[in-house]
Amino acid sequence: MPKIKIFADSTCDLPSDWIHKYDIDIIPLYVVFGDESLRDGIDITPTQLYQRVSETGNLPKTAAPSPTDFLTAFTPYIDQGDQILYICLSSELSSTYQNACIAVEELPEGSIAIFDSLNLSSGIGLLIMKAVHAAQAGRTLDEIVNLLHAVRPTIESEFVIDTLEYLHKGGRCSGMQNFIGSLLKIRPIIKVSNGLMIPANRVRGKREKAVEQLLLNVLEKKEQIDTDLIFVAHSLAEKDALVLQTSLQQQTGATVALATAGCVISSHCGPHTIGIMYSKNIL
Structure with a gap:
């Protein structure tokens, strides 16, 4: 059975040690100050963000990862024969889900499941941890997606x-x-x-x-x-x-x-x- 690689985005707010422990890959959203796009959690921290808002009086915009960002992240795992489960920020709050779906159209059918959390922050994190434990227990990708559909409501x-x-x-x-x-x-x-x-x-x-x-x-x-x-x-x-x-x-x-x-x-x-x-x- 193919290995199931679990992806999330930076809005899931999982503790960093959990991300490393459970081998979860994170795709960052962007924080945009003027012409400067910064990757959430990589190029800027919340403390730095608040400092910039305090200094400028301006709130940044936020942006979803592009389809290319998703393709770049997913492709190496698909090439080595893994299946991917990506649990993302609510489609009602961001175009992240839609951009991930666009990327999937360029990859082999059945190799990736994109799951809309309909949630944010640690509400996503709860779903991720359900998926992690199910994958460790040997559940298939379809079985994990069905579990997430049951848990999400x-x-x-x-x-x-x-x-x-x-x-x-x-x-x-x-x-x-x-x-x-x-x-x-x-x-x-x-x-x-x-x-x-x-x-x-x-x-x-x-x-x-x-x-x-x-x-x-x-x-x-x-x-x-x-x-x-x-x-x-x-x-x-x-x-x-x-x-x-x-x-x-x-x-x-x-x-x-x-x-x-x-x-x-x-x-x-x-x-x-x-x-x-x-x-x-x-x-």
Whole structure:
């Protein structure tokens, strides 16, 4: 049986040591400042990104990998007889999925499966780890894809946005929403639904209150949680992430891992964003 090589893109926010341990190849998206295109996680880090935004007052654009990027990454593995499974950022948020599909048209039929996560950040990471363990167990490519189709609807991703400024600059909320939100100190809790980001709660007051609500949203469903793995993902919010990690471990008995958001996720959500991602048990 051919070896199954698993690919992801830089928005999956898997811990770097996991990427190396499980031999996952990462295709970077791009962060674009003016005429300068920087590969997420290779040419620029989130700290550097925030520094440039602070200095210039301008938010970068983000761009998907090109079909050529995918062909360059995939071809060596296809040439050596491997099969490829690529789990990507939601097609509702990026053209990454579409560009990967264009690349696949140039490669042998049946050698690559492109799976649309309909998610972002560690919501993608959960699917990747399901695929990794299934591949280690000897499952075929078709079997793994079928498993991912079953798991995908069970993924829950929610995160607290500390400031609306980045959503505003990125065109995801209006100037008036940004002004009112800042004036009233409203911190939205965003969830992923059918591949899109939608409001889950709007919490007025201190950041701690919003983070507490995020935790409560998860614990309300704790009997349904797949305790194999929960992710707490953050962008420059490690202190809060550690607190949530401890609380979730104590109250669910789950394995809880920390993940740091990359530049593309950070450029849309902003600093001090924190989220919890988990899957529910499949009935």
